[in-house]
Every structure is written in C-alpha cells, then in structure tokens.
Amino acid sequence: MSPDVLSLTRELVAVDTIDHDENHALAVVAPHLEDAGFDVRTVEHEPGRGTLIAEWHADATAPPLCLSGHVDTVPLGGADWSRDPFRAEPDGDRLYGRGTTDMKGGVAAIVCAAVGVATSTRAPRAGLRLVLTAAEETGSHGARGALDALRGRPSGPLLIAEPTSNAVFHGHKGALWLSARAEGVTAHGSMPHLGDNAVYKLARAVGTFEGFAFTEQAHPAMGAPTLNVGTFHGGLNTNSVPDSAVATVDIRTVPGQDHAAITDDLQARVGDDASVGPLVDLPAVWTDPADDWAAAVSAIAADVTGASQGGEPRAATYFTDASVLTPALGGVPTVVCGPGEPELAHVTDEWVSIAKLRESEEIIRRVATQWCET
Incomplete structure (x- = not known):
C-alpha cells in the first residue's frame, strides 16, 4: 500500500x-x-x-x-x-x-x-x-x-x-556561476598611494558586465540568456587599502551556448583587473x-x-x-x-x-x- x-x-x-x-x-x-x-x-x-x-x-x-x-x-x-x-x-x-x-x-x-x-x-x-x-x-x-x-x-x-x-x-536554462577576483597590495588607509586597491580594480571589472550582450538568439521557450552580479566583497577594515576583492556572477544560459566561451569573453573584458573562473557549470x-x-x-x-x-x-x-x-x-x-x-x-x-x-x-x-x- x-x-x-x-x-x-x-x-x-x-x-x-x-x-x-x-x-x-x-x-x-x-x-x-x-x-x-x-x-x-x-x-x-x-x-x-x-x-x-x-x-x-x-x-x-x-x-x-x-x-x-x-x-x-x-x-x-x-x-x-x-x-x-x-x-x-x-x-x-x-x-x-x-x-x-x-x-x-x-x-x-x-x-x-x-x-x-x-x-x-x-x-x-x-x-x-x-x-x-x-x-x-x-x-x-x-x-x-x-x-x-x-x-x-x-x-x-x-x-x-x-x-x-x-x-x-x-x-x-543552464547555470554558469562565476567568481571574479581582484588582487591588490595593502597599505595604511591614510597612505593609499602606497597600495593597490583591489576594490577599485574589481569595481571596474564587474562594471563591464552591466548590459553585457549575448550574441545568441533567444530560445522560443526559455527566452534570452541573463547575467546578474550577485555578490561583491572586498577589504577587511576601513583604514586599510584592500588587497583582495571578489564578486560572484550568475549567468543563465539557453541551449547551444558554450559556457567556456562565455567565461573567456568575460575574462577578456576585464583584462588584468580580475581573474574570472567557474563556480557552477550546468548546461x-x-x-x-x-x-x-x-x-x-x-x-x-x-x-x-x-x-x-x-x-x-x-x-x-x-x-x-x-x-x-x-x-x-x-x-x-x-x-x-x-x-x-x-x-x-x-x-x-x-x-x-x-x-x-x-x-x-x-x-x-x-x-x-x-x-x-x-
């Protein structure tokens, strides 16, 4: 029963x-x-x-x-x-x-x-x-x-x-979750010229993701692929130059999209400001x-x-x-x-x-x- x-x-x-x-x-x-x-x-x-x-x-x-x-x-x-x-x-x-x-x-x-x-x-x-x-x-x-x-x-x-x-x-839809990580050099917050601010570098990097245009056509049932920056974390305390910052990105894909190619495209956009890599990769x-x-x-x-x-x-x-x-x-x-x-x-x-x-x-x-x- x-x-x-x-x-x-x-x-x-x-x-x-x-x-x-x-x-x-x-x-x-x-x-x-x-x-x-x-x-x-x-x-x-x-x-x-x-x-x-x-x-x-x-x-x-x-x-x-x-x-x-x-x-x-x-x-x-x-x-x-x-x-x-x-x-x-x-x-x-x-x-x-x-x-x-x-x-x-x-x-x-x-x-x-x-x-x-x-x-x-x-x-x-x-x-x-x-x-x-x-x-x-x-x-x-x-x-x-x-x-x-x-x-x-x-x-x-x-x-x-x-x-x-x-x-x-x-x-x-598929899910491609990425991390974007920036590295810098820490210094006292009163002497920022002695450091390299990772938050600024990451902010420039993820700013290039806004309005990112996918080249693929929208799927008839799933619609268009999407990208969202979900988190942004950087620094440990107010009076130090942050030497590390990381953001996470949630991309939802449609059939036919190449996740590795998307990752490479975003890496090319950010250049040396950050490194981009996968967290979750599901087609x-x-x-x-x-x-x-x-x-x-x-x-x-x-x-x-x-x-x-x-x-x-x-x-x-x-x-x-x-x-x-x-x-x-x-x-x-x-x-x-x-x-x-x-x-x-x-x-x-x-x-x-x-x-x-x-x-x-x-x-x-x-x-x-x-x-x-x-």
Whole structure:
C-alpha cells in the first residue's frame, strides 16, 4: 500500500536538510521503497549527504523510467516565518514549511506513485529507477556524486518533479556561476598611494558586465540568456587599502551556448583587473515537445489537472539535476513536472497546494504505469 502523499511530505519537511544531513530525509522514504520491492542504496558525496538510488525491475526488457528530485533545502532567510518552517502545518489547501514546494512535496509524490506502481504491476515491460539527491541547490553535487553508479546503464526517460504547478516543462536554462577576483597590495588607509586597491580594480571589472550582450538568439521557450552580479566583497577594515576583492556572477544560459566561451569573453573584458573562473557549470536541458514520451506526459498531466493541452512549450528559468543526469543517462527525453509553485521556491512562508500534491502523485503514477506496462 502506498504511503499518503500529504503525510510523507510532512515527514520530509520535519527533517532539517538546509545544506546538510540529507541522509536523515532519505531514511524517511527508504523503508517504503524497500517494502515495495525496490533495491535501495545510498551513494554519499560527503559524510551524511547521500543520493538514494532505488530500482525496481531495472533488468526488464525495456530500460527503466527514471524519476528524480532533491531533498536538500535552502536557508530560511532573514525574515520571520508566521509558522514553524519544519512542522508543515496545513491551512485549508495550503501546506506550509521549508521545502514543501521546493521540493519535498515533489519527492513525496514520486515515492508514493512509484510504490503504487510497484505494488500493483505484474510482469512489467519496464521498471523504475528513482534518483533522490542531496546538495542540488548548491550545484547538483549529490547528482554528480552518484554518476559512477548511473553511467553506462540503460535508462528510459527522466521526469524531475521540481515545482511547475503540475504543468509540463520541456527543459530549463543552464547555470554558469562565476567568481571574479581582484588582487591588490595593502597599505595604511591614510597612505593609499602606497597600495593597490583591489576594490577599485574589481569595481571596474564587474562594471563591464552591466548590459553585457549575448550574441545568441533567444530560445522560443526559455527566452534570452541573463547575467546578474550577485555578490561583491572586498577589504577587511576601513583604514586599510584592500588587497583582495571578489564578486560572484550568475549567468543563465539557453541551449547551444558554450559556457567556456562565455567565461573567456568575460575574462577578456576585464583584462588584468580580475581573474574570472567557474563556480557552477550546468548546461541547459531541452526536449522536443513532439517527442512521443514527452507528448504522452503532457496529455496525462492535462487530463489529471483539467488544463488545456497544446499552447506554447514551457521551460524553467531555474536549473535542476537534469543538467547532470540527462547527459549521464545518455541524453534521454526529459521533462520537469511537479506540484510546487515556481514563484514560492525559497520564499518565507513557503507552501504547496495539497490538491496539487495529490494531482502530482496521480500524474507520476499514470506516467510510470504507462511506461512500465505498455
């Protein structure tokens, strides 16, 4: 019997996984999967931070459908929450708590749907593979840590249950996070001519990034690539010339862009004032909406939610573990479809619709049943 998706979401939210301790969250779902006949193992990329790989009939005649989500969450932020962020309190149709939308609700829907399929399907044509990751929010480190266990093994398509309000997104932008670092020479603040001010050098450097024009055309679903300078830090005290300064840059790319070429272009702009290098390098992901499996997922989602089929294809501005998993699994068709609301990810008083949790479980169950039985 499948666990209840609302109850499982609440159990997951109760485990604090803000950039740590994901193994405790995985321990919540592992027994449900094991009881349903899944072979479950956890691959750690660092102590206490693992990615769970659960397989059911992975050796069937057709490759397994892959379902994925992450169990880590972002910090609570500086503002006070009106509710305990780890109690997952329902209020009408809303379930409040850190990770309800991004994306413990999606993970709960995956697990409940997978258990339901595994306990009701006999002699499946294809099996299921769940990849539930750690450390997605900071650059998909958990997914990278599990690659040796995934590469070279047959795989069917990939569904990531990140927040889409149960709409089907056919891909997402890539993420290229860069550091720009300037070095100088320190001196007493009353004698600045004896030093070399790293803050001035870095300010000149990042100033060249404002209005940076990408040469690539906008993607029909993702729009244009973007660049944002997110942080700027320099110096240690007021009365010294700073000898070091660093800024971070968040670039969101579209399919076809070369991240190394972008990095080289920005380095050429800043010249000797700063050195530019990658922090996170995750490519964009896109699946043709006309792909048979992707079209079937869209039809199922529309039927469950009552939304109209068709319309313009959609994509996410955020990144997902698909940047790592899709190429590792052989470039399989990939969609993003989960119960959370994209605009509620990372916010104070984050919540998810309870009705959409149940819709998501049904969508994933139908997608998995169709893949395993057809």
